[in-house]
Amino acid sequence: MASSDVARQPDKGVRPLSLAGHVGFDSLPDQLVNKSICQGFCFNILCIGETGIGKSTLMDTLFNTNFENFESSHFEPQVKLRAQTYDLQESNVRLRLTVVNTVGFGDQMNKQESYQPVVDYIDRQFESYLQEELKIKRSLHNYHDSRVHACLYFISPSGHSLKSLDLVTMKKLDSKVNIIPVIAKADTISKSELHKFKIKIMSELVSNGVQIYQFPLDDETVAKVNTTMNGHLPFAVVGSTEEVSVGNKMVKARQYPWGVVQVENENHCDFVKLREMLICVNMEDLREQTHTRHYELYRRCKLEEMGFKDTDPECKPVSLQQTYEAKRQEFLVELQKREDEMRQMFVQRVKEKEAELKDAERELQGRFEQLKRLHADEKAALEEKKRLFEDDQSSFSKRRAAAQLLQAQSLTANGKKDKDRKNSGFM
Amino acid sequence: MSESTKPHPQGKGEKTHVGDSSYVGIDAILEQMRRKAMKQGFEFNIMVVGQSGLGKSTLVNTLFKSKVSRKSVQPNPEERIPKTIEIKSISHDIEEKGVRMKLTVIDTPGFGDQINNENCWQPIMKFINDQYEVYLQEEININRKKRIPDSRVHCCIYFIPPTGHCLRPLDVEFMRRLSKVVNIVPVIAKADTLTLEERDYFKQTIREELRANGIDVYPQKEFDEDAEDRMINDKIREMIPFAVVGSDQEYQVNGKRILGRKTKWGTIEVENIAHCEFAYLRDLLIRTHMQNIKDITGSIHYETYRVRRLNESNIHFSRVSVLCQSKKYFPYTQDIKF
Numbered sequence: 001m002a003s004s005d006v007a008r009q010p011d012k013g014v015r016p017l018s019l020a021g022h023v024g025f026d027s028l029p030d031q032l033v034n035k036s037i038c039q040g041f042c043f044n045i046l047c048i049g050e051t052g053i054g055k056s057t058l059m060d061t062l063f064n065t066n067f068e069n070f071e072s073s074h075f076e077p078q079v080k081l082r083a084q085t086y087d088l089q090e091s092n093v094r095l096r097l098t099v100v101n102t103v104g105f106g107d108q109m110n111k112q113e114s115y116q117p118v119v120d121y122i123d124r125q126f127e128s129y130l131q132e133e134l135k136i137k138r139s140l141h142n143y144h145d146s147r148v149h150a151c152l153y154f155i156s157p158s159g160h161s162l163k164s165l166d167l168v169t170m171k172k173l174d175s176k177v178n179i180i181p182v183i184a185k186a187d188t189i190s191k192s193e194l195h196k197f198k199i200k201i202m203s204e205l206v207s208n209g210v211q212i213y214q215f216p217l218d219d220e221t222v223a224k225v226n227t228t229m230n231g232h233l234p235f236a237v238v239g240s241t242e243e244v245s246v247g248n249k250m251v252k253a254r255q256y257p258w259g260v261v262q263v264e265n266e267n268h269c270d271f272v273k274l275r276e277m278l279i280c281v282n283m284e285d286l287r288e289q290t291h292t293r294h295y296e297l298y299r300r301c302k303l304e305e306m307g308f309k310d311t312d313p314e315c316k317p318v319s320l321q322q323t324y325e326a327k328r329q330e331f332l333v334e335l336q337k338r339e340d341e342m343r344q345m346f347v348q349r350v351k352e353k354e355a356e357l358k359d360a361e362r363e364l365q366g367r368f369e370q371l372k373r374l375h376a377d378e379k380a381a382l383e384e385k386k387r388l389f390e391d392d393q394s395s396f397s398k399r400r401a402a403a404q405l406l407q408a409q410s411l412t413a414n415g416k417k418d419k420d421r422k423n424s425g426f427m
Numbered sequence: 428m429s430e431s432t433k434p435h436p437q438g439k440g441e442k443t444h445v446g447d448s449s450y451v452g453i454d455a456i457l458e459q460m461r462r463k464a465m466k467q468g469f470e471f472n473i474m475v476v477g478q479s480g481l482g483k484s485t486l487v488n489t490l491f492k493s494k495v496s497r498k499s500v501q502p503n504p505e506e507r508i509p510k511t512i513e514i515k516s517i518s519h520d521i522e523e524k525g526v527r528m529k530l531t532v533i534d535t536p537g538f539g540d541q542i543n544n545e546n547c548w549q550p551i552m553k554f555i556n557d558q559y560e561v562y563l564q565e566e567i568n569i570n571r572k573k574r575i576p577d578s579r580v581h582c583c584i585y586f587i588p589p590t591g592h593c594l595r596p597l598d599v600e601f602m603r604r605l606s607k608v609v610n611i612v613p614v615i616a617k618a619d620t621l622t623l624e625e626r627d628y629f630k631q632t633i634r635e636e637l638r639a640n641g642i643d644v645y646p647q648k649e650f651d652e653d654a655e656d657r658m659i660n661d662k663i664r665e666m667i668p669f670a671v672v673g674s675d676q677e678y679q680v681n682g683k684r685i686l687g688r689k690t691k692w693g694t695i696e697v698e699n700i701a702h703c704e705f706a707y708l709r710d711l712l713i714r715t716h717m718q719n720i721k722d723i724t725g726s727i728h729y730e731t732y733r734v735r736r737l738n739e740s741n742i743h744f745s746r747v748s749v750l751c752q753s754k755k756y757f758p759y760t761q762d763i764k765f
Contacts, residue, residue, distance in 0.1 A: 016520040021492040024714040025471075026524040029464045031718035033457050038652070041456055064451050093454040136737045141726055219462060280452035284459035292573050303569050 040094040042145045043283060044125075046177065047099065048118060048169065049154025050106035051076075053184045058152075058239035059099050061252060061263060062275055063088060066241065067099060076104025079117045083146075098146060106165060115169040122148050122176050126298040147295060149286045150213070150278060151177040154184040155201065155234060159193045162204050170210045176294055178213035178286050180278065181205070186236030186269050187254060187261045194236055201234055215277060216285050229277050235270035238263055468527035470577045471717065472516075472558075474609075475532070476551065476601070477586025478539040481616035486584075486673035487532055489686060489697060490709055494675075495519050495532050509537040512550045533580060539597055548601045555580050555609050559732040581724045582645070582712065583609045586616040587668060591625050593632045602642045608728055610645040610720055612712065613637075618670030618703050619688065619695050626670050633668055644668075646716070650723055663711060669704040672697055 047055040056069040067086060083100040100121065105114060125147045132143050153170060155162065170179055181201065183189070189197060205212060212233070215226035240263050244253040252263040263271050278286075307327060475483040484496035495517070516533040533554070538547055558579045565575045583605060587598055602611055613633070618626060637644060644667060651657040674697050677684045686697040697705050712720070 016522075017493045017495065019492045019521055019523060023490070023492050023521075023523060024709065025469070025521075025528055025717060026526045027714050028469050028526055028528070028717055029461045031715070032464050033461055035718055035722065036460060037457070041453075062451070088451075088453060090451060090453040093457060095453050095456075136734050138730070141722075219466060221462060275452065280455040281459070283453075283456050284463055288463070296571070296573075300569055 037092055037094075039141070040096060042096045042098075043287070044098040044100065044146060044148050044150075046081075046102075046118070046122070046148045046151040047154065048102050048105060048151060048173075049184060050156060051104060053154045053156060054239050055101055055152075055154055055184075057241065058154075058182075058184070058237060060241045061239040061271065062278070063097065072103045074104075074107045076107055078108070079104050079114050081117055081121045083121075096144070100148065111165050114165065115172045118169070119172055119176065122173070123298070126176075126295055127302075129295065130299055130302060147290055148177050149283075149290045151179045153179055153181045155181055157183055157185050157188050157197075157236075159189055159197050161200050167204065167208050167210070170205070170212070171208060174211040175297060178289055178294070179210075180213050180274075181234035182274065183234050183236040185238065187238045189236070198232075198234060198236070213286070213289070215282055222281055225281060226277075229273060232270060232273055235274040235277075237271045237274055238269040239271070465525055465527075467574070468529065470529045470531070471721070472531040472533065472578060472581050473712075474535065474551075474555075474580045474583040475586070476535050476538055476583060477616060478588060479536060481586040481588060482673045483534065483584075483586055483616075485675060486586075486614075486616075486671060486705075488675045489673040489705065490712065491521065491530065493519075493521065495521075495530060496534065510541075512537040512547055514550060514554045531578070544597055547597070548604050552604065552608065555583075555605075556732065559729055560736070562729065563733055563736060577725075579724055579729060580609050582720050583611050585611055585613045587613055587633065589615055589617050589620050589629070589670075591621055591629050594636045599636065599640055599642070602637070602644065603640055606642050606644055608732065610647075610723055610728070611642075612645050612708070613668035614708060615668050615670040617672065619672045621670065630666075630668060630670070645720065645723070647723070650727065663707075666704065666707060669708040669711075671705045671708055672703040673705070 045059070047059065049055050051072055051074055056067065060067055060069070065086070065088065067084065080103045081100055082103055083098055085096060085098045088095045088097055102118060108114065129143070129145065129147055132138055132140065151173060153166070153173075155166060170181070173179055183194070183197065183201075186194065215222075215230050217223045217226055217230075238254060238261055240252050240254045240261075242252070242254070243250040244255050244260055244262075245251075246253065246260060246262060251265075254261045254263075262268050266272050473487070475487055477483050484498045487496045488494055513536055514533060515536065516531050518529060518531040521528050521530055535551055538551070541547070562575060562577065562579055565571055585598070585602060585605075587594065602613065605611055615621070615626070615629065615633075621629060643649070646660040646663055648660075648664070651660055672688060672695055674686050674688045674695075676686070676688075678687045678689050678694055679685075680687065680694055680696060685699075688695045688697070696702050700706050
């Protein structure tokens with residue numbers, strides 16, 4: 001990679017000196033390595049491929065463990081991503097490995113939007129790193145880096161050429177992540193077909209302008225190995241976690257009635273090459289490329305999108321601060337406007353509601369009056385009836401009294417008449 | 428890429444099985460890191476502060492076994508003491524066993540030499556903060572360099588004159604202010620004027636005074652990472668400040684050529700720990716703790732500066748991150764229902 005290597009170019013005013021004795025700073029790389037051992041490492045792999053193409057098996061084989069795997073159905077309505085994190089350790093190196101698998105890739109009837117969830121996932125990881133970097137109080141060295149460092153793209157072993165889904169997806173991803181294409185289930189292709197297939201794939205990638213990850217050639221110790229490996233891309237891999245006895249050893253292999261495909265045999269498949277390139281030789285470079293190339297690109301685009309610039313139209317360097325202050329003012333003004341609008345709307349709503357409530361109140365009041373009047377009327381009527389009844393009652397009782405009196409009088413009158421008759425008889 | 432000499436894995440994480448063929452190669456990343464570090468080279472910036480005549484330049488030359496100090500580069504026929512404090516930095520590319528380092532020595536002639544030394548720390552503080560500022564500006568650029576050139580002062584060696592009594596107010600003031608922004612390593616200069624008992628007494632007094640004034644010198648207690656670290660650093664803290672003697676002349680002692688100072692009553696061997704503590708200082712600064720010094724500068728002092736600076740100038744980058752999710756904030760398109 002072309003880098004502005006500060007130490008390489010002689011600065012003005014920096015003189016090369018020779019030392020007269022052993023100073024001891026040659027232990028610096030050791031100090032650095034020790035610190036990294038204490039901190040641990042982080043590596044994130046994204047596996048894209050159709051359902052059932054062997055992504056999980058290959059991960060198991062690569063890292064020699066049994067990750068929890070679910071068999072997914074072929075009926076997923078949308079492409080989803082499933083990320084799982086594991087802590088692995090080998091001698092004194094601790095690795096936090098995150099394996100992200102696509103679920104349902106290539107299963108839908110309409111595959112136009114298949115790449116979108118993958119792109120979104122990668123962008124989300126960049127975004128959260130950017131957020132952390134822009135925080136005021138940040139802790140970058142403690143931060144669990146979830147950015148995708150390597151993307152293994154699984155190509156179906158059709159033997160002909162790349163599918164258009166493959167091309168579209170890889171084109172969308174090549175500026176965001178290091179793509180390493182692999183041919184899955186390579187034991188279904190014969191040697192000659194494989195050779196033609198690889199050539200066809202590489203030429204299609206080149207003609208479509210897809211930039212896959214090239215193993216770095218700038219370090220002399222690994223340049224030779226990397227150049228050879230670059231010529232073997234894409235790697236044709238076979239994955240297997242089952243062991244079969246071959247000769248007098250147990251090896252990882254797939255057993256068929258016609259023979260045994262050994263995973264770690266270089267004549268049978270390129271698995272060993274993949275493992276060597278991915279893990280043993282270039283893991284650090286993959287991480288570095290992700291950080292210095294893909295992440296920087298994302299960051300630049302994101303900040304430019306928000307309107308930040310390093311230089312304004314007159315090509316004078318504008319500090320981030322000035323741009324930011326301007327943006328902030330705009331934002332605050334906008335916020336204020338929105339707030340005012342909201343307040344007005346609120347006030348209006350309140351008024352409307354108040355009016356409604358007042359109407360309701362008035363109506364209720366009216367009803368109440370009416371009911372009261374009705375009640376009063378009824379009461380009056382009842383009073384009237386009561387009075388009449390009492391009149392009736394009193395007249396009745398008068399009449400009764402009169403009748404009784406009359407009766408009493410008539411009795412006494414009769415008695416008196418008798419008496420009178422009696423008395424008159426004597427006269 | 429040599430694989431045959433790799434050790435067999437002792438065991439792995441959660442879901443594993445151990446066998447001879449279970450080597451994955453994860454530990455090869457250490458080798459990859461080492462290669463990358465060697466290719467990139469290292470940077471180290473060291474500042475020396477102290478009154479003139481305390482042997483700062485000589486000590487730096489002795490530390491790096493070559494003429495790295497300002498005096499060696501710009502020889503002045505007459506040594507004049509500057510009227511104000513100047514800050515002069517010289518950079519060198521040095522290499523040892525394939526490891527390349529860009530060493531910058533920052534000298535502060537004039538410190539403590541005036542009659543009125545109030546505020547003599549200010550130019551130094553300003554210089555250190557300026558380096559942080561340059562780094563910060565580069566870091567918040569949109570188009571930033573692949574490797575931001577690190578000119579931040581990693582370590583400041585403060586020279587205490589060998590009075591044998593206690594720290595002077597100038598020393599206390601300076602160290603108190605600067606220990607908050609940079610890693611300070613105090614040393615007793617020209618320690619060959621003190622006997623061993625005087626030296627021990629002086630050191631003890633200094634340590635007490637540092638403690639009493641709340642001055643945290645390197646290695647700071649609060650940044651010890653684990654028990655092992657604390658043990659190692661406690662041993663170092665018991666020896667601070669180092670009593671050093673510097674020399675760039677070699678003499679024949681016992682058939683060997685050794686750096687030393689020859690006097691009528693004997694030759695002081697600089698690298699002999701029975702004579703002075705230069706070897707401890709060199710081991711601390713270069714052989715064991717250099718990376719740690721750089722880390723503390725980067726992750727703690729620089730971050731403190733950054734927090735303060737961002738808060739001051741009201742660049743709330745948390746607001747920037749809010750703007751990033753501006754979709755959430757801008758359209759209030761729904762009516763508010765009551």
